[in-house]
Amino acid sequence: MSRAACIGVPVVAAVAIWGSVVIGDSLQDTGETETMKQGHRDAETPALKSLTVRIVHDNNPFDDRLQTAWGFAVTVTGPDNKTILFDTGSDGTLLLDNMALMDIDANGIDTVFLSHAHDDHTGGLVGLLTVHPKVDVFLLESFPKRFKETVRGYGAAVVEVESPREMCAHVYSTGRMGRQVHEQALVVRTVKGLIVLTGCAHPGIEKMVEQVRALHEEDILLVMGGFHLGWATEGQIERVIRTLKGFGVRYVAPTHCTGEKAQDLFLKYFGNRCLRAGVGSAITLADLK
């Protein structure tokens, strides 16, 4: 299995689409700046028809068999069981234990995507690399040098992200956003619309979704992750919800650092299109109408 294939795309297609070259079995970015609407570039390859997103590390409970701890990590599995790990939570042992209980094989992970450099999103990575170092780790250029060296020290490939880019067919980064805390969101293009995953959404969840809209033409099917609204007033949260609804966001799955008050308000305004999220939640494309 090719490490550059990401989730469900042949490596040849990925290379042609990315404008990248494969050297040995690690992917090297040519530094191409992405400015065009990205959806056009792979219009010839059909968007993903099947996809499963599973929360494997979260401070919100869902499946009682699994452990909770502060942090966030999600697996995104496409056709042929190719899997991306989005963030790694704070604790590698807990991450691997939860994945084992959910029958997710750590060795099946091809790609790790790190949203930002906070420990509750990166702390589990070393635990994974200890058992499975053969992964490409997509992280922001501004991550600490020592962190990148540690990742390389385990034999994993580091792929640095700055501008919006395609990671493989149908899988994208928003590029670096935010001033105080740099963060990127993951975007997956499916036949039903875009799935957007955020770590903490420090730059503002509405700003991150706005960036996705500026980069892609498809409708936004689901926004899932930490929305970072624990500090916000009811009025501010309602404004964010109105903005997301105005953007046509169909489903939300707020968790991690979203805050209880915001979770309640998302449920109030999105109704059954606010999906209950916590460790062990699984959402398949077939569940979303």
Ligand SMILES: [Zn+2]
């Ligand atoms: Zn954070």
Ligand SMILES: [Zn+2]
């Ligand atoms: Zn966080």
